[in-house]
Amino acid sequence: MIGIGVDLVDVDRLRTSLARTPSLADRLFTPGERDYALAARDPTERFAARFAAKEAVLKALGVGLGAADWHDIEVVRAESGAPSLVLTGRARALSDAAGVGRWLLTLTHTARTAEAIAVALP
Template sequence: MIGIGVDLVEVDRMRTVLARTPTLVTKVFTPGEQAYAQAAHDPTERFAVRFAAKEAVMKALGVGLGAVDWHDIEVVRTSSGAPQLAITGRALAVAADLGITSWKLTLTHTASMAEAIAVAL
């Protein structure tokens, strides 16, 4: 294991932020993430947990906000529905410099909290 990151997001806080700054959706989330979240009755939980995943990946990489583009870290789904990371751009370069060749990701959320854990291998 090279790095581990965890992040927790309050769903209601994410709801408030998205209502106040709707452009955040396109700034932070890839088109695929947007489509997946917006297919839900309430997309906020899906956006919150994906935001947590991006933060967890940055922590596992040992970088702060702004070091990589938000779109460089994408939560995708395997054919079984399990979450998986697609890392590109600057995030991929940082990962390669650290010797990271694969990732493990777990997501969970309730109506009030969203959590992600990312492990860099």
């Protein structure tokens, strides 16, 4: 294993931030992530899980916020519903430099909290 990252996001805090700054969703999430979240009854829970995933990836790589653009880390879903990652730009370069060959990702959320665990493997 190269690294592991975990992150928790308070759903209500993110909800407040998105309401206060509507452009925040565009800055943090790719069009695919926004489409997926906005299809839900409560999009904020899905947004929170995806934001947690982005932070968990950065932690697994041993870097801080700002090391990659938010759009460089995208959470996608298989037909089965399983989440996975697509890294581009600086996130991809950091991942490649660290020797990451594949990623494991798990997401979960309640109405109050979202969690993501990202594991970087050779």
